[in-house]
Amino acid sequence: MTRRHLLLALTSLAVCLGSFALAGTADAQQPVSPRRIGVLMVGFLPESREAQALLHGLQNAGYAEGRDVVLEWRSAGGDYTRVPSLVADLVHHKVDIIVVESTIAAQAAKRATSTIPIVLAIVADPVGSGLVTNLAHPGGNLTGLSLMGVDLSAKRLELLKEAFPRLARVAVLWNPATPFHAKAVQDVKAAAHALSIDVTLVAAQEPADFGSALSGAKRAHAQALYVVEDPVFTLHRTKLADLTLRARLPTIYSWRRFPEEGGLISYGADLGDMFYRSAQDVDRILKGAKPGDLPIEQPTKFELVVNLKTAKALGITIPESILLRADEVIR
Numbered sequence: 001m002t003r004r005h006l007l008l009a010l011t012s013l014a015v016c017l018g019s020f021a022l023a024g025t026a027d028a029q030q031p032v033s034p035r036r037i038g039v040l041m042v043g044f045l046p047e048s049r050e051a052q053a054l055l056h057g058l059q060n061a062g063y064a065e066g067r068d069v070v071l072e073w074r075s076a077g078g079d080y081t082r083v084p085s086l087v088a089d090l091v092h093h094k095v096d097i098i099v100v101e102s103t104i105a106a107q108a109a110k111r112a113t114s115t116i117p118i119v120l121a122i123v124a125d126p127v128g129s130g131l132v133t134n135l136a137h138p139g140g141n142l143t144g145l146s147l148m149g150v151d152l153s154a155k156r157l158e159l160l161k162e163a164f165p166r167l168a169r170v171a172v173l174w175n176p177a178t179p180f181h182a183k184a185v186q187d188v189k190a191a192a193h194a195l196s197i198d199v200t201l202v203a204a205q206e207p208a209d210f211g212s213a214l215s216g217a218k219r220a221h222a223q224a225l226y227v228v229e230d231p232v233f234t235l236h237r238t239k240l241a242d243l244t245l246r247a248r249l250p251t252i253y254s255w256r257r258f259p260e261e262g263g264l265i266s267y268g269a270d271l272g273d274m275f276y277r278s279a280q281d282v283d284r285i286l287k288g289a290k291p292g293d294l295p296i297e298q299p300t301k302f303e304l305v306v307n308l309k310t311a312k313a314l315g316i317t318i319p320e321s322i323l324l325r326a327d328e329v330i331r
Contacts, residue, residue: 034066034070037069037097039072040076046075054279055071057276057278057282077235078232097116097118098117116141123147126138126146142292143291156226156267157191159304168196200220202214202220206232207232240258242262244264251264252264254267267304308330
């Protein structure tokens with residue numbers, strides 16, 4: 001081989017080796033596709049601060065939206081009939097995880113898939129609603145958080161009794177279409193019986209029912225109203241709070257959003273914290289954990305909120321003992 005031919009061969013070899021090196025570098029730098037997280041909302045809007053706490057939790061766990069994860073938001077707007085199709089859409093788009101808010105959404109997701117992990121952000125009673133048989137070992141493709149909603153019934157009635165010592169008759173607003181409400185109503189009745197309070201049930205499945213439900217409460221001579229937590233009630237909380245004020249019914253709710261928008265008192269779990277903590281389960285699952293092996297946890301933060309503007313409008317005085325314990329007093 002001549003010197004010229006040798007140089008040409010070595011040059012060709014160098015070019016080939018360089019091409020392989022560049023190809024290897026390109027492969028190594030190829031970005032990993034972001035994981036797709038479906039988020040199904042029923043009673044909250046995606047832009048609400050509670051829902052956005054999920055995104056903040058993911059960010060604090062080191063995920064950047066668009067780079068590491070893409071959140072696929074779906075909102076039923078309080079319409080239960082839309083939930084199955086929204087779940088089907090998330091399954092069709094092959095999301096990696098489905099985060100659900102509400103029992104309705106959780107049940108629909110469980111029916112739709114046995115393989116995609118499901119994370120409960122705010123579900124009242126996972127055992128009572130048939131989602132799992134055991135909180136410590138949920139099994140299957142489901143984990144998350146339980147609101148302990150039914151366990152708080154006695155505490156809310158005790159707050160009403162403390163605020164109104166002569167309280168003897170309470171109306172309970174519930175939604176027959178919501179799966180866990182039948183059990184919740186039984187718990188409220190049991191707690192009321194222990195406090196010597198008579199209970200009248202008034203039902204509403206949509207905002208158009210609010211007026212007739214409150215009229216029923218007034219006909220029963222209810223002295224106060226207890227609102228069972230519900231996606232429809234939450235989404236239309238401003239209207240509900242306004243109507244209870246017009247009906248001059250002191251009302252206790254589950255979430256702080258109600259007194260923030262005109263309701264009297266709320267006591268319940270910090271929902272923003274619940275959404276934030278659900279991001280931890282998403283993180284664990286993305287790192288390889290099986291959802292059925294992750295225990296369903298309970299709330300760690302509770303909030304008591306009182307609206308003194310509403311109390312003044314109702315012509316009532318909230319005892320100092322309650323105000324001193326309140327996490328927030330709206331004046």
